[in-house]
Amino acid sequence: MIKLVLADDHRLMQDGLKSRLEREDNLNILACVGTGNEAFESTLALKPDVLLLDINMPNLNGIEVLEKLSGSKSDTAVIMLSMHDSRDYVVRSVKAGAKGYVLKDVGSEELVMAINQVAQGRSYLCPQASDRLLEQINDVPDQPRDDNLSKRECDVLKAIVSGACNREIADTLHISVRTVETHRLRIKKKLGATSTAMLVKLALDKGLVH
Incomplete structure (x- = not known):
């Protein structure tokens, strides 16, 4: 079983994630929290295998939580779950110790795959996050935001x-x-x-x- 803690300040997102992930036989959700402080404290207390962590969180943002966990020598693997695919967020998350970075608009199957992969000691970046990381490595300028709506x-x-x-x-x-x-x-x-x-x-x- 893979033990999880879900950290997101939107209750609806929490409920949706919990409902979907509970259908996986090998996933056990230990707690759902809504602030950065709760994410940090729950991770230290419950010692989950994986923490799904939103970036925009009250008290401490996700990257600050990640930095604190890295400083505490926590063994929990962290997947950043965010609506942001900006290079800055991706690079800062990876540098702070994130093992995964997944956008909130990915399919649930991809999220489950990311959890399983990270729990096995590997890393997972969704395609957009991988692109941002490669841009940083190759020093490609950020692209202007696309205002075109479908x-x-x-x-x-x-x-x-x-x-x-x-x-x-x-x-x-x-x-x-x-x-x-x-x-x-x-x-x-x-x-x-x-x-x-x-x-x-x-x-x-x-x-x-x-």
Whole structure:
């Protein structure tokens, strides 16, 4: 059995991960936590084989947690689970001791594969993270952020601007709530928004919706 601790400050993401990973016969989830301090303390106390760690966490961010764990000589392998594929986050995570880096929009099968691989003492980087690491090694300049939205992302954005909640958007577009959340994260990243209010303002300013 691979013992896991899940650390993410979004309860919905926590619940979704827990529900999916519990279906794997060889995975045992010891705890789900929502702050950086809880992630650090739970890892030291429970000694999981793998810690799934979000970067954006209250108290301590994921990279700070990772650095503290490295300093404590923890044997737990850490997989950074993030919406960010920027070179800075990937490189800092790897330098701080992360054994894996996976984006939140990957399929669940890839995440399970990453957990199993890291638990066996190997490393796993999703393709986007691998690209960022290679860019750093080859000193390739960061690419400008792509503001182009797909048709489905435009549909989701229009619904967000209209004030619809994730469940309403999912029902209207006949997709899952989890898929809506993934689109929302991608849209925020593409537009450089850090909140829904900022996302709405940018969408109107850019003329993406009327």
